Amino acid sequence: MADKQISLPAKLINGGIAGLIGVTCVFPIDLAKTRLQNQQNGQRMYTSMSDCLIKTIRSEGYFGMYRGAAVNLTLVTPEKAIKLAANDFFRYHLSKDGKKLTLLKEMLAGCGAGTCQVIVTTPMEMLKIQLQDAGRIAAQKKLMAAQAQLSSTTSAGAAESVVETRTTAMQITRELLRSKGIAGLYKGLGATLLRDVPFSIVYFPLFANLNKLGQKSPDVKAPFYVSFLSGCLAGSTAAVAVNPCDVIKTRLQSLKRGVNEDTYSGILDCTRKIWQKEGPLAFLKGAYCRALVIAPLFGIAQVVYFIGIAEFFLDMLPKRRG
Helix, strand or coil, X not given: CCCCCCCHHHHHHHHHHHHHHHHHHHHHHHHHHHHHHHCCCCCCCCCCHHHHHHHHHXXXXXXXXXXXXXHHHHHHHHHXXXXXXXXXXXXXXXXXXXXXXXXXXXXXHHHHHHHHHHHHHHHHHHHHHHHHHHHHHHHHHHHHHHHHHHHCCCCCCHHHHCCCCCCCHHHHHHHHHHHHCHHHHCCCHHHHHHHHHHHHHXXXXXXXXXXXXXXXXXXXXXXXXHHHHHHHHHHHHHHHHCHHHHHHHHHHHCCCCCCCCCCCCCHHHHHHHHHHHHCHHHHHCCHHHHHHHHHHHXXXXXXXXXXXXXXXXXXXXXXCCC
8 A cells, every 4th residue: 555645845844843853852962973983092082972971061061062953953854854755755656556565665765765865964964073073172182282281391381272263064164165165065975875875775664664563554653652662763773784884974074183083085995994993893983872863863753754743734724715
């Protein structure tokens, strides 16, 4: 049976609402994930997610955990709307023959959704990562300045020279556009595709099949808690599965490096250097943070999307008479 369709405006609004709610709830964990993934062996500032968040609050204040949140809150609406609506679009067209979608067709629909979303995801992640990681780099420089001050009596001015200059997303955007054009905002596009397409291929079929377990009949929606739990489980599973790609993407999109940290020329170069210098376990850095971010984010997203909050408000609008 073909999936039941709701209007495109309702899909977009539902996806946007879902993204806004989800990001607001889990953004500090996402910040910890970015900082844990970017730190390299020998330059470790944080030992765990909780250690990262505690040190962030101490050095940057409570709102330091929300650095880059404005970018996410601005762009997550179109990103989640495109992702969820595109998946529905492809599922609808792949099931026009009236037959139940096969697993392969569900994966193809997810692949299409993941490919479409990178139009927004890549620049969003590019800007967010710079803002999230700035605090880590500044803290690292302050620590090294303090260590230098202990070993030298002539370095009294060292700590003063390591004052973080905070930049905004607009400043980063203008600089990237000025120096590299639109391609600057799409740095790491290949790595983003490498992460988001497999994620969607795993997530959407897994969610659809888990959610069906809570349906009493094919024509009746599953209870909201089933959609929430299905979104959480499918999201965390897909997030951990593609975490190596997320580590590579984060490293490639970071414009500034800490002291003595490697730079990378591309996906293969990044993969090789991480494997050789940090070992295979480095590809799982921030995996549990990512699972904690994605699970509630997509759980909330699917509840909002399946409940269809937008449909309720759109139905209340006066109908135009022909």
